[in-house]
Amino acid sequence: MSETESPPAIDRAWWKESVVYQIYPRSFNDTTGDGVGDIPGIIEKVDYLDELGVDIIWLNPVYESPNADNGYDIADYRSIMDEFGTMDDWERLLDALHDRDIRLIMDLVVNHTSDEHEWFLKSRVDEEYRDYYIWRDGRTDVDGFTGFNGPEGEAPPNEWESFFGGPAWAYDEELEKWYMHLFDRKQPDLNWENPEVREEVFDMMQWWLEKGIDGFRMDVINLISKPDSVVHHDPPTNESPMWDSIDGPRVHEFLAEMHEEVLAGEDAFTIGEMIGQHMSMETAKRYVGRDGPLSTLFHFDHVLLDNGGEIWERSDWGLHDLRGVLTRWQDGLADDGWNSIYLSNHDQPRLVSRFGNDDEYRRESATLLATLIFTLRGTPYIFQGAEIGMTNYPFDSLEEFRDVETINPVTSALENGTIDSFESVKDALRHNSRDNARTPMQWDNTENGGFTDGEPWIGVNPNYEEINVVAAREDPDSVFNYYRELIDLRADNDVMVYGQYRLLAGDHDHIWAYTRSFEDSHLLVLLNFADHDGAIELPDHELPFDADSVEVERFVGNYDPLDGELEAVGHRYAELRPWEARVYAIEESQ
Ligand code: TEU
Numbered sequence: 001m002s003e004t005e006s007p008p009a010i011d012r013a014w015w016k017e018s019v020v021y022q023i024y025p026r027s028f029n030d031t032t033g034d035g036v037g038d039i040p041g042i043i044e045k046v047d048y049l050d051e052l053g054v055d056i057i058w059l060n061p062v063y064e065s066p067n068a069d070n071g072y073d074i075a076d077y078r079s080i081m082d083e084f085g086t087m088d089d090w091e092r093l094l095d096a097l098h099d100r101d102i103r104l105i106m107d108l109v110v111n112h113t114s115d116e117h118e119w120f121l122k123s124r125v126d127e128e129y130r131d132y133y134i135w136r137d138g139r140t141d142v143d144g145f146t147g148f149n150g151p152e153g154e155a156p157p158n159e160w161e162s163f164f165g166g167p168a169w170a171y172d173e174e175l176e177k178w179y180m181h182l183f184d185r186k187q188p189d190l191n192w193e194n195p196e197v198r199e200e201v202f203d204m205m206q207w208w209l210e211k212g213i214d215g216f217r218m219d220v221i222n223l224i225s226k227p228d229s230v231v232h233h234d235p236p237t238n239e240s241p242m243w244d245s246i247d248g249p250r251v252h253e254f255l256a257e258m259h260e261e262v263l264a265g266e267d268a269f270t271i272g273e274m275i276g277q278h279m280s281m282e283t284a285k286r287y288v289g290r291d292g293p294l295s296t297l298f299h300f301d302h303v304l305l306d307n308g309g310e311i312w313e314r315s316d317w318g319l320h321d322l323r324g325v326l327t328r329w330q331d332g333l334a335d336d337g338w339n340s341i342y343l344s345n346h347d348q349p350r351l352v353s354r355f356g357n358d359d360e361y362r363r364e365s366a367t368l369l370a371t372l373i374f375t376l377r378g379t380p381y382i383f384q385g386a387e388i389g390m391t392n393y394p395f396d397s398l399e400e401f402r403d404v405e406t407i408n409p410v411t412s413a414l415e416n417g418t419i420d421s422f423e424s425v426k427d428a429l430r431h432n433s434r435d436n437a438r439t440p441m442q443w444d445n446t447e448n449g450g451f452t453d454g455e456p457w458i459g460v461n462p463n464y465e466e467i468n469v470v471a472a473r474e475d476p477d478s479v480f481n482y483y484r485e486l487i488d489l490r491a492d493n494d495v496m497v498y499g500q501y502r503l504l505a506g507d508h509d510h511i512w513a514y515t516r517s518f519e520d521s522h523l524l525v526l527l528n529f530a531d532h533d534g535a536i537e538l539p540d541h542e543l544p545f546d547a548d549s550v551e552v553e554r555f556v557g558n559y560d561p562l563d564g565e566l567e568a569v570g571h572r573y574a575e576l577r578p579w580e581a582r583v584y585a586i587e588e589s590q
Helices: 039-044 046-052 087-099 118-125 195-211 251-263 281-288 319-332 362-375 404-416 423-432 469-474 479-492 494-498 567-571
Strands: 020-023 056-059 076-080 103-108 169-172 177-180 215-218 269-273 296-298 379-383 500-504 511-518 521-528 534-537 550-557 573-576 581-588
Touching (some): 039 046, 039 087, 046 087, 046 479, 076 087, 076 195, 087 103, 103 269, 251 281, 281 296, 281 319, 319 500, 319 511, 362 379, 362 479, 362 521, 362 581, 404 423, 469 479, 479 494, 479 550, 494 511, 494 521, 511 534, 521 573, 550 567, 567 581
Parallel strands (some): 020 056, 020 379, 056 103, 103 215, 215 269
Antiparallel strands (some): 169 177, 500 511, 511 521, 521 581, 534 573, 550 581
């Protein structure tokens, strides 16, 4: 930092200094032999989480649910799904985590409920509850329209297509009306226009906070306010596409109310999952800026880069795109707001298979991606299994998939001839399907990777014999031990947490280079996103320090140091090996 530039104000927060580990309970650890992971299974592994060194656990939904969408269809917000255990188990888990200074955040899924939730059952038969959901008349003015499970000649209220394929409306025979579901038909959308719905949600959040949780990850929270074409019309008009539900007209008002009623005065960590693409920084700051209702958000800009539209389509991306979208967020929230840094979760393929090379350079690229996650500015997230470099699954038939988002659209496309065979889409599904993330955690090299004694609910990746926790622990060069090192470093170095990001040589075609700067400390990060060697010249005018008068040390890296590599900074030139990640610590001389 030059003397004329004053450092930006730092708003410290525990959740900025924390590392999050995401647990998908269904696939973590099974103690009952039914092939499904459970809460006692997580308790068994709390020491593992402690050994890894993470600070916060984000638990995917564990509430009572018929599991049309693996728990994202909630039938009762205040009880635990039988398959996962009991409320006692959950309380034991909370205690076990808190005993080790690990915090727990829960998934808050309130854009929709299950169609088996009491509110929805009542809403079908009881006027008082009708308005908890979005019920509308169908259209009869559409020529020659049949099907969609509605009455003959009646079309769904508007033309929206659900995220999981098919219309975003389902017909109720008794009521002779349609209800909206932006996701599966078993996930009816709540009507946030109704103040009673908001009160119910806020009470429930309060109830969980009183149980001692440390925050919420809020599922598709920017979808809760629907556009006027639906809110004020029955049947709705077609003037707004479904995308207009994103950041809808009253979303900021609803979240401000949630903040006032529930979150203000609580030291809770809140992450809003923000579906869509290209959110403006102005909108982002309304959510997560200093005066915003939430701590941070998940945007989708980088995980949609390879999205081809349909689940069986892909589009190409390059380092340019990845670096471009993530740099936009680094710069956009540099002074106000806070990023979440994730490259995978339960909805995304495995990071090493997607952004790295899961074959010849699995260890190198998995550790490079870890370096990226831990050296960008924001709270880092590890999705279970990433820390041992787990890969995508070699799916061979549609029967091996479990996810509605894969099964529904592929089945209809096969039926209506849009695609002619499973084989023709196999490679794309192997790459895109959410089920890649959902195969069981690989603990050891015994049957089923030590996940279960029974028949696992979804296949265990056959590579469990090599890729598993026991093997990773023993190998000093493993992905696991590298994650541990990064977590330790982050706990001790403010520059990793708060340092400002600056992109270097932004047009390099396979090396991503940047600095992070905090007071007089800097990190120089060099990441070679390629299966081959590469070299980079560090442009003098872009460096935030004078390269001739700094002390350079190696900070972390995924290869053994090269002879003379510390001179690289003075020479403004570095050479990197395939998927090499190298970080230098740089101090300005006094
Ligand atoms: O995800 C919302 C969401 O955006 C996903 O549907 C995403 O578009 C897709 O998975 C990318 O392939 C949340 C939950 O994380 C997801 O598991 C749920 O299925 C969904 O909401 C509905 O609750």
